[in-house]
């Protein structure tokens with residue numbers, strides 16, 4: 154559940170358990186071990202975790218050896234209370250306990266104990282050999298470059314459940330990316346709560362310097378990163394969009410609100426004007442850059458006037474898309490104690506208004522792309538396969554600006570879609586939809602030998 158950090162951690166968990174003989178299964182009934190990697194960013198996410206655990210009682214009755222483990226941010230936040238609330242749970246492991254997960258599982262295989270490990274550490278655990286999180290057929294991968302956050306936005310639980318900001322050593326990150334490139338990964342997303350402040354506290358290289366180093370790695374053709382905090386978006390990093398040809402022309406730059414009064418109460422440490430100035434500089438350096446963002450509506454004390462400023466900022470920036478949420482109280486964060494809470498119906502109304510506006514902006518951006526030719530990295534066959542009499546199949550991939558593009562192209566055999574997956578294809582955009590584009594392939598990168606000398610994706 155939750156963010157890309159959790160997705161990355163779940164990949165790591167699966168890779169770490171493999172040497173212990175654990176393999177993934179999609180059937181709950183056959184599982185010997187069930188791990189729930191949780192999110193607590195909003196009330197709803199936390200409730201989803203507990204209702205999921207509630208449904209495991211039946212399985213445990215059928216298989217008393219079944220081990221149930223809870224990880225992620227709810228585990229870190231609720232700790233041993235999860236054992237009291239959920240008798241089905243055997244292990245609670247916090248956001249800094251991943252490296253000890255295998256030893257706990259090994260212990261529980263033979264002992265009828267219940268374990269809580271939520272110890273936080275001052276350093277990032279680096280395995281001797283980087284864990285290869287990629288799977289056969291993958292063309293892109295996440296790589297975490299840091300953990301935790303020191304910003305303490307007044308609505309956010311992350312600093313309390315992920316701890317203080319710690320950056321990984323740049324050499325370790327480069328080593329992991331080179332290993333992934335050897336496993337035919339071509340696109341890397343650098344992950345962190347606030348990647349823009351990478352390395353500052355520990356006086357390592359800057360984030361822009363790290364991007365330049367990744368840009369020099371052969372076989373990697375695309376670099377993305379998330380999430381950025383506007384206050385740490387440096388000129389050096391903005392210039393990297395003009396200097397690193399593998400850096401994709403997309404930035405996720407959460408603004409959260411459009412009114413300085415609300416930004417102050419959120420402790421975001423930048424003003425509306427500063428944000429707009431940085432956006433304009435980004436557009437000057439990289440004119441076709443796609444900008445996406447996060448916005449919270451109904452923050453305590455947000456007036457109608459404040460909200461109008463948010464709508465106005467959305468139009469000014471012209472976002473490509475937005476993740477927008479209604480404010481919800483979270484345990485232990487200052488905003489929960491703020492007065493002037495906005496009513497639920499009012500929050501829903503504001504969210505609806507905001508999403509309606511953004512849908513119009515996104516569709517216009519997509520329509521403006523009709524007739525252009527975009528280079529996409531093919532990720533595989535589209536989920537929606539239309540059986541086509543000419544044995545044409547639907548493929549999917551993304552532009553550098555992170556737009557989803559689908560197109561049709563014949564393949565010889567359907568088993569794993571090998572021919573196009575992982576290749577760069579120039580596609581002429583002929584149709585625009587709300588959330589994707591349809592195109593016609595005009596030029597396909599020839600099959601190439603990866604630096605390891607094998608055919609691309611001959612998995």
Ligand code: SF4
Pocket residue numbers: 302303304305306309310311312346347382
């Ligand atoms: S920067 Fe992001 S992760 Fe950090 S406290 Fe603020 S919202 Fe949370």
